[in-house]
Amino acid sequence: DSGVTQTPKHLITATGQRVTLRCSPRSGDLSVYWYQQSLDQGLQFLIQYYNGEERAKGNILERFSAQQFPDLHSELNLSSLELGDSALYFCASSDTGEGAMNTEAFFGQGTRLTVV
Amino acid sequence: LAKTTQPISMDSYEGQEVNITCSHNNIATNDYITWYQQFPSQGPRFIIQGYKTKVTNEVASLFIPADRKSSTLSLPRVSLSDTAVYYCLVGDGATNKLIFGTGTLLAVQP
Secondary structure (H helix, E strand, O other): OOOOEEEOOEEEEOOOOOEEEEEEOOOOOOEEEEEEEEOOOEEEEEEEEEOOEEEEEOOOOOOEEEEEOOOOOEEEEEOOOOHHHOEEEEEEEEOOOOOOOOOOOEEOOOEEEEEO | OOOOEOOOEEEEEOOOOEEEEEEOOOOOOOOOEEEEEEOOOOOOEEEEEEOOEEEEOOOOEEEEOOOOOEEEEEEOOOOHHHOEEEEEEEOOOOOOOOOOOOOEEEEEEO
Protein backbone atom coordinates (compact mmCIF):
# COMPACT_ATOMS: atom_id res chain seq x y z
CA ASP A 1 0.00 0.00 0.00
CA SER A 2 1.60 3.24 -1.20
CA GLY A 3 -0.57 5.45 1.01
CA VAL A 4 -2.00 7.24 -2.03
CA THR A 5 -5.72 6.70 -2.46
CA GLN A 6 -7.56 7.14 -5.71
CA THR A 7 -11.31 6.96 -6.20
CA PRO A 8 -13.18 5.59 -7.95
CA LYS A 9 -11.26 2.50 -9.05
CA HIS A 10 -13.41 2.04 -12.11
CA LEU A 11 -15.59 4.45 -14.04
CA ILE A 12 -17.69 3.87 -17.13
CA THR A 13 -19.29 6.83 -18.80
CA ALA A 14 -20.60 7.97 -22.16
CA THR A 15 -18.99 10.26 -24.68
CA GLY A 16 -19.60 13.94 -24.04
CA GLN A 17 -19.91 13.47 -20.29
CA ARG A 18 -17.81 14.94 -17.50
CA VAL A 19 -16.16 13.03 -14.67
CA THR A 20 -14.07 13.85 -11.63
CA LEU A 21 -11.25 11.66 -10.37
CA ARG A 22 -10.08 12.08 -6.81
CA CYS A 23 -6.67 11.58 -5.23
CA SER A 24 -5.66 11.67 -1.58
CA PRO A 25 -1.87 11.92 -1.24
CA ARG A 26 0.22 10.31 1.45
CA SER A 27 0.07 12.07 4.77
CA GLY A 28 2.49 14.97 4.72
CA ASP A 29 3.12 14.97 0.97
CA LEU A 30 2.65 18.38 -0.60
CA SER A 31 3.14 17.45 -4.26
CA VAL A 32 0.55 15.66 -6.37
CA TYR A 33 1.10 14.46 -9.92
CA TRP A 34 -1.45 13.19 -12.43
CA TYR A 35 -0.72 10.74 -15.23
CA GLN A 36 -2.66 9.15 -18.05
CA GLN A 37 -1.73 5.68 -19.25
CA SER A 38 -3.30 4.20 -22.34
CA LEU A 39 -2.15 1.21 -24.33
CA ASP A 40 -0.74 3.21 -27.21
CA GLN A 41 0.64 6.21 -25.32
CA GLY A 42 2.48 4.89 -22.31
CA LEU A 43 2.60 6.86 -19.07
CA GLN A 44 1.92 10.51 -19.90
CA PHE A 45 2.54 13.26 -17.37
CA LEU A 46 -0.43 15.59 -17.15
CA ILE A 47 0.08 18.07 -14.34
CA GLN A 48 1.68 18.66 -10.95
CA TYR A 49 0.47 20.64 -7.96
CA TYR A 50 2.47 21.68 -4.94
CA ASN A 51 0.71 22.87 -1.81
CA GLY A 52 -2.32 24.03 -3.74
CA GLU A 53 -0.54 25.70 -6.64
CA GLU A 54 0.08 24.42 -10.13
CA ARG A 55 3.79 23.68 -10.42
CA ALA A 56 4.25 21.97 -13.78
CA LYS A 57 2.10 21.12 -16.77
CA GLY A 58 2.55 18.34 -19.27
CA ASN A 59 0.41 17.02 -22.08
CA ILE A 60 -2.90 17.94 -20.52
CA LEU A 61 -5.78 18.67 -22.86
CA GLU A 62 -7.83 21.85 -22.50
CA ARG A 63 -10.85 19.64 -21.75
CA PHE A 64 -9.03 18.44 -18.65
CA SER A 65 -8.40 20.46 -15.52
CA ALA A 66 -7.14 19.78 -12.04
CA GLN A 67 -6.86 21.43 -8.68
CA GLN A 68 -5.40 20.75 -5.26
CA PHE A 69 -7.44 21.71 -2.24
CA PRO A 70 -6.30 23.12 1.14
CA ASP A 71 -6.43 19.63 2.66
CA LEU A 72 -4.01 18.61 -0.17
CA HIS A 73 -6.32 16.19 -1.91
CA SER A 74 -6.54 16.70 -5.64
CA GLU A 75 -9.18 16.28 -8.30
CA LEU A 76 -8.79 15.76 -12.01
CA ASN A 77 -11.77 16.87 -14.05
CA LEU A 78 -12.29 15.42 -17.50
CA SER A 79 -15.01 16.96 -19.68
CA SER A 80 -16.50 16.42 -23.13
CA LEU A 81 -15.17 12.90 -22.93
CA GLU A 82 -14.13 11.08 -26.07
CA LEU A 83 -13.51 7.41 -26.71
CA GLY A 84 -9.79 8.12 -26.80
CA ASP A 85 -9.85 9.34 -23.21
CA SER A 86 -10.32 5.76 -22.05
CA ALA A 87 -7.23 5.00 -20.00
CA LEU A 88 -5.79 4.40 -16.56
CA TYR A 89 -5.33 7.63 -14.65
CA PHE A 90 -2.71 7.59 -11.92
CA CYS A 91 -2.02 10.00 -9.15
CA ALA A 92 1.31 10.18 -7.35
CA SER A 93 2.55 12.18 -4.40
CA SER A 94 5.90 13.20 -3.00
CA ASP A 95 7.13 15.31 -0.14
CA THR A 96 9.00 17.88 -2.16
CA GLY A 97 8.08 20.70 -4.50
CA GLU A 98 11.22 20.16 -6.48
CA GLY A 99 9.65 17.35 -8.40
CA ALA A 100 10.52 13.83 -7.33
CA MET A 101 13.97 13.88 -8.75
CA ASN A 102 15.80 13.52 -5.46
CA THR A 103 13.14 11.75 -3.52
CA GLU A 104 10.60 9.01 -3.94
CA ALA A 105 7.20 9.42 -5.55
CA PHE A 106 4.36 7.17 -4.46
CA PHE A 107 1.67 6.11 -6.89
CA GLY A 108 -1.93 5.18 -6.30
CA GLN A 109 -3.61 2.17 -7.84
CA GLY A 110 -5.23 4.28 -10.51
CA THR A 111 -8.71 4.93 -11.84
CA ARG A 112 -9.68 2.98 -14.93
CA LEU A 113 -11.87 5.17 -17.09
CA THR A 114 -13.87 3.63 -19.90
CA VAL A 115 -15.70 5.94 -22.27
CA VAL A 116 -18.39 4.24 -24.34
CA LEU B 1 14.75 18.15 -20.34
CA ALA B 2 17.05 15.14 -20.31
CA LYS B 3 15.74 12.36 -22.52
CA THR B 4 16.29 8.73 -21.68
CA THR B 5 16.76 5.75 -23.98
CA GLN B 6 16.23 2.17 -22.85
CA PRO B 7 15.84 -1.17 -24.61
CA ILE B 8 12.21 -1.86 -25.36
CA SER B 9 12.35 -5.38 -23.98
CA MET B 10 14.62 -7.96 -22.38
CA ASP B 11 14.29 -11.65 -21.65
CA SER B 12 15.82 -13.54 -18.76
CA TYR B 13 15.50 -16.75 -16.78
CA GLU B 14 14.86 -17.25 -13.11
CA GLY B 15 17.96 -16.98 -10.99
CA GLN B 16 19.93 -14.86 -13.44
CA GLU B 17 21.24 -11.36 -12.87
CA VAL B 18 19.64 -8.79 -15.14
CA ASN B 19 21.24 -5.51 -16.13
CA ILE B 20 19.13 -2.83 -17.81
CA THR B 21 21.03 0.13 -19.20
CA CYS B 22 19.60 3.58 -19.73
CA SER B 23 21.23 6.33 -21.78
CA HIS B 24 20.78 9.96 -20.76
CA ASN B 25 23.34 11.98 -22.69
CA ASN B 26 21.88 15.38 -21.78
CA ILE B 27 21.74 14.85 -18.03
CA ALA B 28 22.14 18.10 -16.10
CA THR B 29 24.42 18.69 -13.16
CA ASN B 30 21.62 18.68 -10.59
CA ASP B 31 19.69 15.74 -12.05
CA TYR B 32 19.21 12.49 -10.16
CA ILE B 33 18.59 9.12 -11.84
CA THR B 34 15.60 7.17 -10.65
CA TRP B 35 14.22 3.77 -11.60
CA TYR B 36 10.63 2.61 -11.22
CA GLN B 37 8.94 -0.75 -11.69
CA GLN B 38 5.42 -1.15 -13.00
CA PHE B 39 3.23 -4.24 -13.07
CA PRO B 40 0.19 -4.38 -15.40
CA SER B 41 -2.68 -2.19 -14.24
CA GLN B 42 -0.73 -0.98 -11.20
CA GLY B 43 0.96 2.30 -10.43
CA PRO B 44 4.75 2.51 -10.81
CA ARG B 45 6.80 1.69 -7.74
CA PHE B 46 10.11 3.31 -6.81
CA ILE B 47 13.08 0.95 -6.98
CA ILE B 48 16.24 2.97 -6.55
CA GLN B 49 17.74 6.40 -7.03
CA GLY B 50 21.27 7.70 -7.38
CA TYR B 51 23.42 10.61 -8.40
CA LYS B 52 26.81 9.07 -9.11
CA THR B 53 28.90 5.90 -8.62
CA LYS B 54 26.98 3.03 -7.10
CA VAL B 55 23.88 2.72 -4.97
CA THR B 56 22.57 -0.53 -3.52
CA ASN B 57 19.41 -1.37 -1.64
CA GLU B 58 17.61 -4.56 -0.74
CA VAL B 59 16.19 -5.10 -4.21
CA ALA B 60 18.64 -3.64 -6.74
CA SER B 61 21.89 -1.87 -7.49
CA LEU B 62 22.39 1.20 -9.62
CA PHE B 63 25.67 1.83 -11.38
CA ILE B 64 26.45 5.29 -12.69
CA PRO B 65 29.73 6.00 -14.51
CA ALA B 66 31.71 9.16 -13.91
CA ASP B 67 30.27 11.00 -16.93
CA ARG B 68 26.70 10.17 -15.78
CA LYS B 69 25.55 9.82 -19.37
CA SER B 70 24.19 6.38 -18.69
CA SER B 71 23.14 4.19 -15.80
CA THR B 72 22.60 0.48 -15.26
CA LEU B 73 19.96 -1.08 -13.07
CA SER B 74 21.08 -4.46 -11.80
CA LEU B 75 18.56 -6.99 -10.48
CA PRO B 76 20.22 -9.95 -8.78
CA ARG B 77 18.74 -13.41 -9.22
CA VAL B 78 15.44 -12.45 -10.81
CA SER B 79 12.28 -14.44 -10.27
CA LEU B 80 9.06 -14.74 -12.25
CA SER B 81 7.57 -11.98 -10.13
CA ASP B 82 10.16 -9.53 -11.47
CA THR B 83 8.43 -9.58 -14.85
CA ALA B 84 7.41 -5.95 -15.27
CA VAL B 85 8.19 -2.72 -17.07
CA TYR B 86 11.20 -0.82 -15.72
CA TYR B 87 11.45 2.92 -16.24
CA CYS B 88 14.53 5.09 -16.04
CA LEU B 89 13.88 8.73 -15.17
CA VAL B 90 16.28 11.63 -15.06
CA GLY B 91 15.50 14.56 -12.85
CA ASP B 92 14.40 17.89 -14.19
CA GLY B 93 14.43 20.08 -11.14
CA ALA B 94 13.85 23.24 -13.17
CA THR B 95 10.43 22.24 -14.43
CA ASN B 96 9.48 19.78 -11.68
CA LYS B 97 8.16 17.24 -14.15
CA LEU B 98 8.34 13.51 -13.47
CA ILE B 99 8.62 12.26 -17.04
CA PHE B 100 8.46 8.58 -17.89
CA GLY B 101 9.92 7.19 -21.09
CA THR B 102 8.80 4.05 -22.84
CA GLY B 103 10.45 1.74 -20.32
CA THR B 104 11.90 -1.75 -20.66
CA LEU B 105 9.64 -4.77 -20.51
CA LEU B 106 11.51 -7.47 -18.64
CA ALA B 107 10.14 -10.96 -19.17
CA VAL B 108 11.46 -13.60 -16.77
CA GLN B 109 10.93 -17.20 -17.78
CA PRO B 110 11.18 -20.37 -15.68
